[in-house]
Structure formats: C-alpha cells, structure tokens
C-alpha cells in the first residue's frame with residue numbers, strides 16, 4: 001500500500017533556528033499515528049508545517065503522491081487534509097451550525113451536516129447555541145466536527161484532550177477509532193496524554209528536541225517496559 005502522507009527530511013522553525021530537524025514519517029490510509037514527546041519537543045510545529053501554516057525550510061511533504069510544499073494553507077482542505085489546532089479555534093460568536101458550515105465551505109456542493117450531527121448528537125441538540133455557550137468538551141467536538149465537515153482523508157489533531165475530563169477524552173478517542181474503522185480516515189494525533197493516544201493508535205512516534213527518536217507499533221510502545229521508560233517516562 002502506498003502511504004497517504006510521506007514526510008522526508010523535514011526541517012522547519014519560526015526564525016533562523018530550526019525547531020524540527022530532519023523529520024521523516026509516513027501515515028498509511030486509515031492509520032492513526034500518535035506523535036508523542038515532552039513540552040516543546042516540536043509536536044505542534046510539525047502539524048503546523050504539514051498543514052502549510054509554517055513554511056518548511058527543507059525536506060519533502062507528499063500527500064497522496066502530490067508534493068504539498070508551497071501549497072497555500074487554504075488549499076490544503078481541497079487535497080483532503082484538515083488541521084484542528086491546539087486551543088481548537090472555534091468561532092465563539094457563531095452558532096454550532098455556522099461553525100460546522102465554515103468547515104464545509106470549500107466543498108462544492110456544500111456537504112450535508114447531518115452525518116456530523118449523527119456523530120455528535122450533543123452538537124445536534126445545541127446547533128443554535130453560540131460557540132461561547134459550549135463546554136470545553138463540546139467545543140472540542142465542534143472543532144473536530146468542523147474539520148470533518150471538510151471531508152478530509154487525513155486529520156491533523158493537536159491535543160484534543162487538553163483541558164477535558166478523562167471521560168470526555170475517552171469519548172473523543174473512541175470516536176476517532178470508530179471513524180477510522182468506518183470511513184478509513186487517517187489521523188496524525190498529537191497528545192500529551194500518552195496512554196489515551198496509544199489506546200487508539202496503530203503507531204507511535206516520539207519527538208525529542210525536534211527529532212524523531214523512535215517509532216513503534218502502539219502496542220509495543222505500551223507493552224515494552226524498556227521502551228516506555230526510555231521514551232515515555234512511565
């Protein structure tokens with residue numbers, strides 16, 4: 001099977017000094033890859049570079065066989081890539097329904113939102129509520145729902161568990177796994193909550209100081225005490 005996303009020798013950062021060094025990784029169609037690592041390791045920077053928010057200074061990003069470097073960020077969604085940034089980016093002055101419509105804006109014809117509401121019944125109940133009236137968990141669901149409204153093949157998801165109760169985090173993880181199983185969605189999942197992420201991931205990569213220091217099957221990372229101690233700190 002050819003990879004959906006192929007990253008080779010990626011270097012990127014915010015100024016002269018790079019944050020990411022020579023990062024290479026692949027994501028297969030329908031695969032969930034967890035990106036793990038300490039604060040400041042470069043996880044969010046990796047997602048920002050992949051989605052075109054930050055320019056890469058060298059390396060290659062190939063999505064479904066196409067070179068993505070230099071493609072404008074608003075075009076990424078046409079290629080099937082959606083990014084849910086850390087902090088979620090829900091428009092708090094718009095309703096749930098309006099936020100979801102924004103996600104599908106680039107698709108012609110405009111997609112129906114009903115499949116999203118079926119996925120998130122809680123959002124369906126609150127479709128006319130404003131973003132700022134939602135709880136943290138509801139906002140996270142809305143951010144994911146909005147990304148899904150663009151009908152991506154790869155979701156770049158940054159810290160979905162941030163600030164959420166463990167029960168809500170577990171619901172979001174179960175939903176991601178279910179989506180992957182039903183629709184073949186691939187996910188590159190950045191998470192501080194290592195156990196949650198590895199509970200649904202196929203593969204785990206560990207970033208340290210902007211470099212990938214290891215990559216294994218998620219089950220191996222969880223089961224192998226030496227790997228866990230060396231790279232995950234538990």
Ligand code: ATP
Nearest residue numbers: 014019037038039040041042043044045046086192
């Ligand atoms: P966290 O979980 O804390 O967000 P992370 O692994 O996602 O950690 P990044 O946010 O990618 O790490 O940060 C990697 C490095 O890049 C850090 O040294 C950080 O200080 C730096 N950095 C992040 N954002 C910016 C920015 N907007 N301008 C300059 N430097 C930044």
